[in-house]
Amino acid sequence: MTNEELxxxxxxxxxxxxxxxGGPFGAVVARNGEIIAxxxxxxxxxxxxxxxxxxxxxxxxxxxxxTFTLSGCELFSPCEPCPMCLxxxxxxxxxxxxxxxxxxxxxxxxxxxxxxxxxxxxxVEERAIPTRHAHDxxxxxxxxxxxxxxxxxxxxx
Amino acid sequence: MTNEELxxxxxxxxxxxxxxxGGPFGAVVARNGEIIAxxxxxxxxxxxxxxxxxxxxxxxxxxxxxTFTLSGCELFSPCEPCPMCLxxxxxxxxxxxxxxxxxxxxxxxxxxxxxxxxxxxxxVEERAIPTRHAHDxxxxxxxxxxxxxxxxxxxxx
Numbered sequence: 001m002t003n004e005e006l007x008x009x010x011x012x013x014x015x016x017x018x019x020x021x022g023g024p025f026g027a028v029v030a031r032n033g034e035i036i037a038x039x040x041x042x043x044x045x046x047x048x049x050x051x052x053x054x055x056x057x058x059x060x061x062x063x064x065x066x067t068f069t070l071s072g073c074e075l076f077s078p079c080e081p082c083p084m085c086l087x088x089x090x091x092x093x094x095x096x097x098x099x100x101x102x103x104x105x106x107x108x109x110x111x112x113x114x115x116x117x118x119x120x121x122x123x124v125e126e127r128a129i130p131t132r133h134a135h136d137x138x139x140x141x142x143x144x145x146x147x148x149x150x151x152x153x154x155x156x157x
Numbered sequence: 158m159t160n161e162e163l164x165x166x167x168x169x170x171x172x173x174x175x176x177x178x179g180g181p182f183g184a185v186v187a188r189n190g191e192i193i194a195x196x197x198x199x200x201x202x203x204x205x206x207x208x209x210x211x212x213x214x215x216x217x218x219x220x221x222x223x224t225f226t227l228s229g230c231e232l233f234s235p236c237e238p239c240p241m242c243l244x245x246x247x248x249x250x251x252x253x254x255x256x257x258x259x260x261x262x263x264x265x266x267x268x269x270x271x272x273x274x275x276x277x278x279x280x281v282e283e284r285a286i287p288t289r290h291a292h293d294x295x296x297x298x299x300x301x302x303x304x305x306x307x308x309x310x311x312x313x314x
Contacts, residue, residue, distance in 0.1 A: 008297070062205055087273055088241050090241075098291060130253045131255075137235075138259070147181065153178060154175070
């Protein structure tokens with residue numbers, strides 16, 4: 001399938017997902033033009049606020065391929081991913097991202113995507129969700145990193 | 158439990174997770190000082206690049222409470238959440254976030270957290286992962302939003 005066909009399939013999924021009672025989003029993970037995994041938004045269907053279409057499709061693709069990275073694969077999403085999903089694109093080491101509608105379009109439909117991009121750029125103590133940086137425990141919290149660095153059996157990801 | 162005890166428990170989990178072969182992260186979701194869910198990083202253990210400790214704990218808490226939002230709950234993480242996990246904190250509608258180590262500490266241990274914050278602030282076309290905004294399909298991609306707006310049976314999230 002071409003990139004345009006894959007993106008069109010992701011759009012089709014987003015429409016079907018609304019008709020099925022879910023959020024207006026879909027996503028396709030493909031490799032060499034072949035669909036590896038595809039999903040609509042599953043937040044309300046599975047009681048999982050992280051089950052955006054992109055994350056659901058990434059999880060399915062990893063399960064199918066038996067890996068925790070997706071190099072060689074590309075993600076197709078009708079709408080620009082929110083910061084959570086954009087982060088997932090990076091952690092999954094995807095090769096490329098394709099989208100059509102924007103965070104502004106999502107905002108006009110009542111979603112927080114654009115707001116979230118703004119929050120992430122704000123200082124930790126200026127955000128809408130109260131955030132406490134416990135400076136006094138920073139040294140203690142670095143213990144795991146210190147052990148990780150010398151752990152010979154670690155699996156980097 | 159006090160906030161300090163809950164954060165200390167999250168730190169303990171991050172250390173235990175390294176000893177168990179996982180990444181150096183942990184997270185606790187608590188309500189009124191009582192732990193609802195807790196997890197270490199599960200990326201390599203479950204082949205899921207989105208299974209950061211914070212997201213794993215949020216998913217567990219939602220499953221336990223049977224809801225897709227966690228108002229009334231707070232998240233305790235040894236380290237400042239990456240953009241993916243910070244996004245999840247917002248989508249889960251958590252009341253507050255507590256952390257101790259920073260994105261810089263994570264970077265020094267070899268993790269991409271600080272890099273990701275930088276990427277998210279860049280323009281879509283200037284990012285390390287090639288990103289294509291298919292302007293020509295934007296109208297088509299807005300179809301799901303149009304249907305969502307008039308869908309009487311929709312469940313906002």
